[in-house]
Amino acid sequence: MVLSKAVHSDDAALHCTFASRYVRAPLPRFKLPEESIPKEAAYQVINDELMLDGNPRLNLASFVNTWMEPECDKLMMAAVSKNYVDMDVYPVTTEFQDRCVNMIAHLFNAPIGTDETAMGVGTVGSSEAIMLAGLAFKRKWQNKRKAEGKPYDKPNIVTGANVQVCWEKFARYFEVELKEVKLKEGYYIMDPEKAVNMVDENTICVAAILGSTLTGEFEDVEKLNELLTQKNKEIGWDVPIHVDAASGGFIAPFLYKDLVWDFRLPLVKSINVSGHKYGLVYPGVGWVVWRSKEDLPDELIFHINYLGIDQPTFTLNFSKGSSQIIAQYYQFIRLGFEGYKDIMENCMGNAKVLREGIEQTGCFNIVSKEVGVPLVAFALKDSTKYTVYNISENLRQFGWIVPAYTMPADAQNIAVLRIVVREDFSRSIAERLLSDIQKVLGELEEHYEHVTKVIATQVDIQTGGAGTHKSEHEIEEGMIASWKKEVNRKKRSGVC
Ligand SMILES: Cc1ncc(COP(=O)(O)O)c(C=O)c1O
Numbered sequence: 001m002v003l004s005k006a007v008h009s010d011d012a013a014l015h016c017t018f019a020s021r022y023v024r025a026p027l028p029r030f031k032l033p034e035e036s037i038p039k040e041a042a043y044q045v046i047n048d049e050l051m052l053d054g055n056p057r058l059n060l061a062s063f064v065n066t067w068m069e070p071e072c073d074k075l076m077m078a079a080v081s082k083n084y085v086d087m088d089v090y091p092v093t094t095e096f097q098d099r100c101v102n103m104i105a106h107l108f109n110a111p112i113g114t115d116e117t118a119m120g121v122g123t124v125g126s127s128e129a130i131m132l133a134g135l136a137f138k139r140k141w142q143n144k145r146k147a148e149g150k151p152y153d154k155p156n157i158v159t160g161a162n163v164q165v166c167w168e169k170f171a172r173y174f175e176v177e178l179k180e181v182k183l184k185e186g187y188y189i190m191d192p193e194k195a196v197n198m199v200d201e202n203t204i205c206v207a208a209i210l211g212s213t214l215t216g217e218f219e220d221v222e223k224l225n226e227l228l229t230q231k232n233k234e235i236g237w238d239v240p241i242h243v244d245a246a247s248g249g250f251i252a253p254f255l256y257k258d259l260v261w262d263f264r265l266p267l268v269k270s271i272n273v274s275g276h277k278y279g280l281v282y283p284g285v286g287w288v289v290w291r292s293k294e295d296l297p298d299e300l301i302f303h304i305n306y307l308g309i310d311q312p313t314f315t316l317n318f319s320k321g322s323s324q325i326i327a328q329y330y331q332f333i334r335l336g337f338e339g340y341k342d343i344m345e346n347c348m349g350n351a352k353v354l355r356e357g358i359e360q361t362g363c364f365n366i367v368s369k370e371v372g373v374p375l376v377a378f379a380l381k382d383s384t385k386y387t388v389y390n391i392s393e394n395l396r397q398f399g400w401i402v403p404a405y406t407m408p409a410d411a412q413n414i415a416v417l418r419i420v421v422r423e424d425f426s427r428s429i430a431e432r433l434l435s436d437i438q439k440v441l442g443e444l445e446e447h448y449e450h451v452t453k454v455i456a457t458q459v460d461i462q463t464g465g466a467g468t469h470k471s472e473h474e475i476e477e478g479m480i481a482s483w484k485k486e487v488n489r490k491k492r493s494g495v496c
Contacts, residue, residue: 076326076327079321100329137204160181164209188367188414195224206228246273388416
């Protein structure tokens, strides 16, 4: 079974463009070709097809970094054949990972003694990091329940309904119930009070998000810590907190030093962050760090020795590339604290320009907050003429990929557009995008007027012309209903 489906054609053969200079026969699309082809032809065929992919820099749906310096590209290419898991063969790469884990743990204020090292691991992204953190919580809770002679078959995690899909994956793959705090119109993050009310004896952790995927907003981890500490004390529990800082983990420490969200809060036992988002590395690298050794049950760590020395590992996959780890280390030593701060400040400045420009159109309500991940999420003030889906679709003609989606329960009736501001999104790009948004609004307005006239003519014909007995109100209602049908025709939803 193929799980993804992109551009589809029934034609089972690939008819190549310039590669016909090298090969005459078409290539089979779904079967391994019988014969080899020259390397120039293989390059040409693939390069030509890839032209039809979108441009990552115009993909404003994604938080993932798209650009690194050529010096780092060079280091990454040189390491592309190194399997990260062969730690005794590549001890320097392993050492780089350890340095990165320690730098992140210090950045997140982990209580590490002077002669101690931090506990954490590099992963493929925040999703794997969250799986590992979730497994650690689940195992710790199970061990405790077993020791107390209590049932341990119904673990749950309390989150907001705004969690990224990786939490739902964790819940389903590892059989943990996800107890979601519902959102409401105008409030799109987890309410700490409601979250704590949902905690019970089977709760393995409460997961808070520093930078909600949907709006970029930071959840109030400090308040959550305070309320949960109180509840734990009252009932005699020790329910911990995980912070999903996939995006916010490389923003808050540089821009909001006084915001207390990390290991300064005693109940925060683990934090994940995506190296490939605001960590400024190409995709796939993420990190998970634990507060201390006690928070990661030893039985989850595998010790392998057949490749040479004893190698402790806690990952879902065995083999993986080394380049991203090296690239993360490059960014850390290249940029330092001040370099990251400058980049994040610049992103925030560009997000502000964008937010103000969008507000000035007069057509939108801004849903994202000024403090948070540099992004702008905005909803139409009036969706009767056209929807955010129409805007998203029309922006495609200029090459922009701007996702439109509805909020999760109980705010499903709110549909928004979201533009993520990354390092590669300059002020001039912001200005160009604003001008294209204006053009799209103009086009949609014109289209609305045109369709309204056509519908009015049809209604007129159906009701027998000017001498009709239908009231003005009835005619207007008929027109709005027809227009709504037109607007909703291509409604889609989706967000990464
Ligand atoms: C809050 C949050 N958590 C987790 C993830 C998953 O991260 P990754 O793509 O690094 O696996 C995302 C991705 O956007 C996210 O926004």
